[in-house]
Amino acid sequence: MELERSPLAFPFPEELPEIVGVELRVARARYKNWDRADLTFITLSESTAVAGVFTQSACASSEVELGREQVKSGTARALVVNAGNSNAFTGYRGREAVEQIMEQVADHLGCKVSEVFVSSTGVIGVPLPKDKAREGVAQALNAQPCSWLEAAEAICTTDTFAKAAHASAMIGGQRVNLVGIIKGSGMIAPDMATMLGYIFTDAAVEPAFLQQLLSNANRETFSCITVDGDTSTSDTVLAFATGKAGNPALTAFDDAGADAFAAALADVCRQLAQMVVRDGEGASKFITIRVSGASSDDSAHRIALSVANSPLVKTAIAGEDANWGRVVMAVGKAGEPADRDKLSIGFGGIWAARDGLPVEDYDETPVAEHLKGQEIDVTVDLGIGSGRATVWTCDLTHGYISINADYRS
């Protein structure tokens, strides 16, 4: 099945900086019957700090289980990403395949096994074939370094465009760079799943502080996107800091440049997260849902997700229908504090309903115009507190059904 490029796709960034200490390579393990690079091998210079956030799924893959433990040690030397097989729900056989990859790479680099991170994405329930993995890794170990574009393409499964973002920050007079790559478009296409994101920086950052910064950034970026509300067994975001920029290592928010670095990291995460939504299966519109006036930020977040995951809201927007009643419904079902008679709903900055009533003399014309665009804004004000949240999603179209139902894997 050939997927069409998303109408919301961004071109790949033309000038991504090199991150000193990071080397990219790809290989063809042929995890599926295809002729493309599907194994990505990234080496990191010694003492590279690592941090990670992982899926909350109770059925997480071995890669995720191991990764959660590995980040605790704080250092990384390599990352291997397998595309075409998620190796999830494959029991001890799947775990053996991951451990084999870790050992093969550690032997080659002369590092600890725990410093080799592995991710896999693709079909659930098929153990990663050990022979293909072994041969693919061997091929990668001897390959020439490649570009960010090649690496970003090799981690894709049914993504319709390769995704990368960058930012920079000044730390103690020293410019540091950050580059991130990501794959995913919700849980996409037959049997496919998983969002995998990797951020590389030459900044020097202590592992514990890097973890704190990544967790903070995750909360306001990756945790704020949804395509279909279906959470993968393998979602993983890792941040690697090689320290080659030579800045004084960041250890806490008090350090000079820490705020700038945190902002740059969150910026890269936000760009990557939004790109995943823009590649959401069947997406024709990028939707920003802003909730204010809730009883707390957490409550606002849950209400925003209730709106973002409502199939009726998503289909209404696909149909360019300013159906604010469905937003009321989604707020009402969220199970969060709300007062019907204080609730206000708007599209594109125009209120359709205020304080529990349709706006008098409401003119739908500019709202209908807004809904014809590709970037849709939905605003919800609860009027009962100061909690706020923003969530990004896409619409629900025939494309989603075609990708997920019409084609057998």
Add this chain to the structure above:
Amino acid sequence: MELERSPLAFPFPEELPEIVGVELRVARARYKNWDRADLTFITLSESTAVAGVFTQSACASSEVELGREQVKSGTARALVVNAGNSNAFTGYRGREAVEQIMEQVADHLGCKVSEVFVSSTGVIGVPLPKDKAREGVAQALNAQPCSWLEAAEAICTTDTFAKAAHASAMIGGQRVNLVGIIKGSGMIAPDMATMLGYIFTDAAVEPAFLQQLLSNANRETFSCITVDGDTSTSDTVLAFATGKAGNPALTAFDDAGADAFAAALADVCRQLAQMVVRDGEGASKFITIRVSGASSDDSAHRIALSVANSPLVKTAIAGEDANWGRVVMAVGKAGEPADRDKLSIGFGGIWAARDGLPVEDYDETPVAEHLKGQEIDVTVDLGIGSGRATVWTCDLTHGYISINADYRS
């Protein structure tokens, strides 16, 4: 927009018993620009016991707010159902329209205003027009009594078939009858919403006990169905017991015949609930999800709903794809206790995965055959406890998108 009759539709029951004490009438209030009965007026003999369960939405309609209070008094004399306008999110203007209907009917019948129940279903955010309501009620007050079929049709909005069910039970040597009618197919079609169900019986049942029985039945029937996970602002189920059968009034489970009546009530509720799923928008398959081995019944229920509401599971079944990895995903994301290595998944009584591993020598042929049918069984065993639950849903097809996105209201 003309909707095609659901392929899962049942014929209307041919012989529904009369319920003594219940009189049905319909009228044309013309809440929309259509030529059909859209106002249903049902009178109930004096001292009819009433019980109700209502939407949990924080944005419930005035009808629901009032109904919640009214059932506390325990008696009912009339029910009015408006189709074509849900009157939800219409503030004081909507409430005035409901109160006007209650007063008009109470005046005519010489009963208390609180004994007149009102439900409305249709577009959200448009106050129910008082003039049309007044004229429609006046018309209904003078109409000839009609059949169950006519009443079941008049409460429909975008349902594709009229829905009714019946049962009977013996109480102290006396046969009692129950008839229920219902409308709804999830939150269906542009601007439409709401499941409304009404059960009538000639049995004598004390209001408090009737409420207990209805709440129990609701928990294992209406609370176990989902079409798209979107909860209406107006969902209402009411049970009315006229007492005309002459049985000794039921007051508690110890009473002779109470168990039989409870079973009959649950039976009618289950039939009605399943009919709503069978009229789910775009539905082509009726899906039963059975969860066992969970940490508790409540946990099993939440896991079953997570599977039933997963767009990826629903599209896979629409595509007749035995994609059990997506069921694993949906179990994993439910946020409930689960142990990946004890989890088993099956379709049509055949295990695809057991104890966290694909079944060795798994033959997909009979499973693929099962998925070609219209009645699909999904089995999940957690292997960690004795909690169980069953949930009914339908698949997610192009029909859902067409109904909800392609047609502007």
